[in-house]
Structure formats: structure tokens, C-alpha cells
Amino acid sequence: VQSTSSPKAFVERLLSRQRITSSCLCVGLDPDLDLVPDNVARGADVETRLVAFNAAVIEATADVACAFKLNLAFYERYGAAGWNALRRTVDAIPAGCIKIADAKRGDIGNTARFYAEAFFHSMSFDACTLSPYMGVDSISPFAAYADKAVFVLCRTSNPSADDFQLSGSDRPLFADVARRANDWDAELSASIGLVVGATRLGDLEKVRRLSPALPFLIPGVGAQGGDPIETVRVSRTSDGPVLVNSSRSILYASRAPDFADAARHEARRLAAALEQTPIG
């Protein structure tokens, strides 16, 4: 089911941001204090160090990133200090940038509503990632927010992604998810997108055929080995925008005091590669 009406609010904001930045790069803010250079808020507490590192990366990359994605595990591992750092990091992202909570939650009823409230109301995330295992009951509480987006796990980039995909069969699970996501996008208020890994280009192409107009959030380039140019070639269409995420290759481009400059350089390099344009 394809809608012929104008794009939803989230897609309009995404496209606008991508025009402004000439970039489909999403920077993953997954801070790991074991890898953060010592000079970042040296001697301060966990919350302060996390926020200082993130703020430096945000400042260095915001003009070449259409979005930032925060994987919640990297914050939750630090307990309450991590949650405070998460909230302060979201607040530090400039207006206009798309902010994605990479939560991969999959729960129902009240539970899902509480998560939606936490991400979309208490914090100002624009989108979050969810698991489809329990069906639309896990999606609809988030998708009730008309100006937000939900990215549903579809074809992930990890080695065991195949365990339950029946990918040899004529009806792989990810194809079912891709088909249903179109219906959800038509039926529910929020934009529905898909998480599709860059490490299996053939499946990425197949998912795009099944979901021609949904936004894709694509992990798996950079450290995981997906090719940036081929990834964009098979997945981006005039109606179907993509966000290509990279985390480690940008955050830890240097682990010395010049990390922010190195992050900026790597983000610009990758953003240019994704557009197949020279670094401006």
C-alpha cells in the first residue's frame, strides 16, 4: 500500500536536513569510557565525561551529519549516571538534526507506552528502533506520535541474523517485515522505517523493492565492512531516503587528544563517499 499523499512530518524533516547537510550520514554516539581519550574531562565523574566526549563529537560533526543515533546500551551500562548523560546528550544536539534512540525495544501495552513516553516526550528523540518479534502491538504505541518515526528491525548486519530468517525459503522473515511495514506506515500516524544492514547488499536491494518509499536506517558500513557507495546505490531512491550510520570509525578515528578533529575528518570523508562527491 503506497500513499500518494505528501510525506509525513518526519520524512519531510529528514529530507530537509539531508538537503541542508548534503549528507545521509548518521553519526552513532556510542561512547565507551574505556576508549575515550584521557584528556576529556580528566578526573571527572562518569556523567560529566560521557557528556563532554559526546558534546565534542557533536560539535565537530553536526554540520556533516543529518542525524545522530544513540544506542541506549552504551548509556544504561552506566546506570543513573548514564541516563543523565543520555538526556543531556540529546539536549546538546542542535535543532534540526534528527535524533534517534537506538533502543531495539519490543514490548507491548503499558510497557511500550512508557518507553514511547520516555523517548518521545520526556526526551526529544525524533525516532527510535524497535524489534518486530511481537508484532504490531510493539509498534503502535510509538507510532501514535504523528511527528515521530519508528525504525523496525528488518534485515540486520550481524552474522547470526540468519538464525530465524528462513532466508533460503520463498518467504524469509525480513521480507514479511518489509511488507507489513508498508501497511503500518499507511495505517499508523508516525513514519515507519526499516533497519537494514549494509553487509548483505542483495537483501538490502530486495527490501528496497518491497518497501519503495520507507526511510531506511543502515548500519554495517565502516567497521563492519559494508561498502558505502554500493550501499547507497542499491538502497536510496527518489522516494526512499536512507540514513547510513557509522559509530566507531568516527568516534575513535583517533584516541588521542585530537579525537574531535579526527572524528570531523572521518565524518566528512564518509559523508562525501556516500554522495560520491569530493570532500568539499
Place this chain on the structure above:
Amino acid sequence: VQSTSSPKAFVERLLSRQRITSSCLCVGLDPDLDLVPDNVARGADVETRLVAFNAAVIEATADVACAFKLNLAFYERYGAAGWNALRRTVDAIPAGCIKIADAKRGDIGNTARFYAEAFFHSMSFDACTLSPYMGVDSISPFAAYADKAVFVLCRTSNPSADDFQLSGSDRPLFADVARRANDWDAELSASIGLVVGATRLGDLEKVRRLSPALPFLIPGVGAQGGDPIETVRVSRTSDGPVLVNSSRSILYASRAPDFADAARHEARRLAAALEQTPIG
């Protein structure tokens, strides 16, 4: 693949606890301040009120509960205050009780390792729930903890659980998950269990046939309508223990100042019903 060796540490502890309490009841500590009686730490901050409510329920039910399950969304919705309340609640559960983090996480690599570290090391949970969508990569970082357990979502109790189960086919997804969980239990260090809802008795029975010796965590009795006696009849075997969870029917048995007494009464009633014994 069934092991003929002695049960793993988690299963031994679970069985021991079930013998001591004569109960397979798991009490779900899912506090919602909108439903907590006013007299609980009246006027105090969110963290204090959550901990006070939980502590009263724990004290009232610990001798008839073999386990407590904390759905993390009910804490995360309150941000850092919720995380502190989560940690303090886990600490308030008496030694010997099984403590389950109902997280339904499904992530990989570092991310999964961080969650595992948070639940099993920083906090003293004995088990957590996980989504199988991304395959064994999501399970193994948790299952590296030999004395812990991982309950994998298999057949859930919600209406849209069918969206991707292909349950009309000869190869429903939940049956694949149940089969693979046996292999994981044989291959990985931790105990592997399954989350199987009480609302579809035929599927519960089928999952038990496929996984004769795995512990089952069973939601869906009480408020969701599953029959306690039938649930235990089709799912518990001499080798295959069950944990039957109830949250709302116990926590909010009364919303007046006598809520703890009411919770105790309802927990005893349900525990007795599960064993088909008169309330002692």
C-alpha cells in the same frame, strides 16, 4: 539435544526455591505511580515512592513467590530516578528469590555485553528476557554467565504475536526458536529458558514438546485471561520447570492503604491455584 548431566546452577536454584516456597509464582514488580496508593511515601520523590511501594510488595509476597520479575520499562520511564529505584529494588529482594530483568533486549556485540554487564554484574539479576530476532549473537553475551539464565521470547501472549509467526504454516517461527533454544542450552554456559504466553494453551503444549527440559517463564494469567491450572498442567514436567508471572492482579489487588495485605492475599491465592492446593 538434551543433556543427561545434572541441571545447570540456575535451574538448581530455581527448583530449590520452588520446593521451599511450594510455589511457581513469579511476582511482576511493575510499579506505576499513577496506581500506587497515596499513602505510600506520601509527598516523597519518585525514587523513594517506587522503592517504598516495591519494598512493601516484596515483604508481603516473598514467602509465596519463587521469583520476582522487574519489567525495565516501568523504571526507565522515570529516567535516572527509575534506574536508582530499579537498583534499590533488586537489592531489597531477599536472598534465595530468583530475580529476573524483563528487558526483552535484542542487540549484539558490545551492546549486548554492556547490557549483560549491567544486569548480571552491576545489578544482581539472576536472569533476563531477550528477543531472538537477531539470532544467537544477541543471546551469547548474556549466556556467557554460567550461573545465570536467559529467557528467550518464543510464543508471546499479546494479540499481534501472530504477525510474524507463520503459525498456520508447518514451520512457525516460535517452533524454530524453541528448537534452537535447546541447542543453545547445550552449547552455552547459562541456562536457556523460553517466554511462552498462557493465552495460547495449544502452542504452550507444543513448545513444551519441543523443549522438554527448559524452564518456561509464562506471562498471561490473571489480567490477560490465561487459566492458571491449565497453564501449569500443559507446561510443567518433572524436568521442565515453569515460572508463572502475575503483575497487575497482585500489585493492584487493592489501591487503598491495605494494598500490601491485598497483594499478599492474591499472591497466596494464585500460588495455591497453580499448585491446585488449598490456601495453607
